[in-house]
Amino acid sequence: MMYKIDQARLGELFAAIAEKKDLFLPVKKADQTDFALWTKEAEVDLDTLRTVKSPKDCFFPQSETLYNTSLEEGKLSIDAAALCDRDFVVFGMRACDVQAVKVLDNVFLADPVDTYYAARREHAVLVAGACHEPEETCFCKVFGIDAAAPAADVATWRVGEALYWKALTKKGEALSEVVKEHLTPAEESAVEEAQTQIRSIIDKLPYSHLKLDVFKETPMMELFDSDRWEEMYKPCLACGTCTFVCPTCQCYDIRDFKTKDGVQRYRCWDSCMYSDFTMMAHGNMRTSQMQRFRQRFMHKLVYYPDNYEGMFSCVGCGRCVSKCPAALNIVKVIKTMGGEG
């Protein structure tokens, strides 16, 4: 069922959601837009196409405590961090970011289930917005994602003065129910023209016609041993920006922080671009930046699809394309390896 709300009244919609659940949405702070908890004062920004960081933090925060240990009078106690037990809504995701959550689900919800992640996913409702003005760095189409019809719990479109709202899942319908007094029924056809428009722009984008067959057809070891990695990695500064802005990068590190009488064990995002990535007692198995660089792209384009029925772990959001300080990115890798479309 299609609904709509006047865009000028979105504040009321947000307030209504926030009354019942935590609401995360794109908020502009010091000139940059990232997902943050909604407050009355927050400067909500639905115009910026992509947030700098992806909404990944809402499900898999950059740093989170797993448990605390403490020693009291010779007795050791271990307190696991509380699991998420409050419903929350992530509003204003993009189709690519929604697909990225599926990429994470495959990893974290498979046995052994990551309970911290699973609790957040269970309590999350995903509300995504269609991309009315896609950018040149976008290549979601390559991964079969439709930016005109995001596959979230609720899809929204901004056409004229209105925001159109359509629940696609049970969770979505339940959310519609919560805010129903703010929504009025609308015609399905109201967004069709906008969708056609979006799809025609997507078709014109420079990266929309990349081909990924080479990663499926070439034997894994042949790709791994390719000479091209050696020439591609050289400008890489090993900073890790690409991994931290990426909605699908899922590697994490576990560390201990010494507290007064014990440790706080926490995890934080790791980056395969870092020299201590997968460091073990015997040392590190990837000893050069070329190997680390190769890991990032082999993981996204070869290993992950090999594990998950051909699904790639890149969703074409283009964040790494616009943020790498050395202008390297997965598109250049795809093209160099033979995926020019």
Add this chain to the structure above:
Amino acid sequence: MQRELMNRAKELLIDETVVRVLGWKKGDLGYNHEPAYFDSPEELEENFVYDAFCGANLSKYMIEAGKQEGKTLVFLKPCDTYSFNQLLKEHRIKRENTYIIGVGCRGNLDIDKIKAAGIKGIESVDADGDMLKVKTVYGEKEMPFEEALLERCLACKGKTHMVYDELIGAGEKEEAGPKGNRFDRVSELESLSPEERFAFWRSELSKCIRCNACRNACPACSCLKCVFDSNQFDSNQKANADTFEEQMFHIIRAFHVAGRCTDCGECSRVCPQGIPLHLLNRKFIKDINTLYGEYQAGEDTDSLAPLTNYTFEDAEPGIVAERGRK
């Protein structure tokens, strides 16, 4: 100028003066050129580019390139030569392994400023005249060249190269140059109350994602292993744990590059969150100028540096308390 640079690089490769060329390779979006090595005239012909999107400072790459067999030809813009000199001074690069072509520069462009002006879906940018002509999937757009300049170019140190073996295209276009006093914004921040200043930096640094791009792009950050990468340290270079850690990272970094930072602007250029990191460094530069006399890191390779040299005229540590009281 691109053609001239390319031809000269080819000559130097062919006559074996150098064995490799460090320059910029044409990107696929018209603005995303990447630092690159070229080993042959054919590669140069195919991919070499020099235009207003060659912001990346290649001096940092010379730390690695300089360790390799044979000479590397590197193209340096005027501001890049300060970083190069500073690295020479710190014995991080072997001069004898380098052949420098100083390249003329009319300022580099900031793609984020172009996008912030509402220009989306960029297919190509023509930066030849005073107006940028941008082709986009949404039609043709225009904006003044000046308004899209990188912050660093607004504080240009001038068009003179501090170190080079030869110059190409230098001094041709004199229009670029300092656009104002680079310390204006620092003075503004100094005039705020400590609470307001703290709020400003909290708000900026709270965006930091600890991606380390600022550190890794910085030519002054040349430690083989950064203290933040140590696993012996009760901190973590990649954990965006709390506000204390965010601040500590940036304050330590700013202190560590104080007196060595040439104000090349790479940190601010690469920060994905648009944090004005250059303001921290400029505060140090401004204070050094005031307390120890005018000093520009990277201007030469032999002068004594203010913070590693002692004179009787040096400010006493008590100056901190005195200035803090104001």
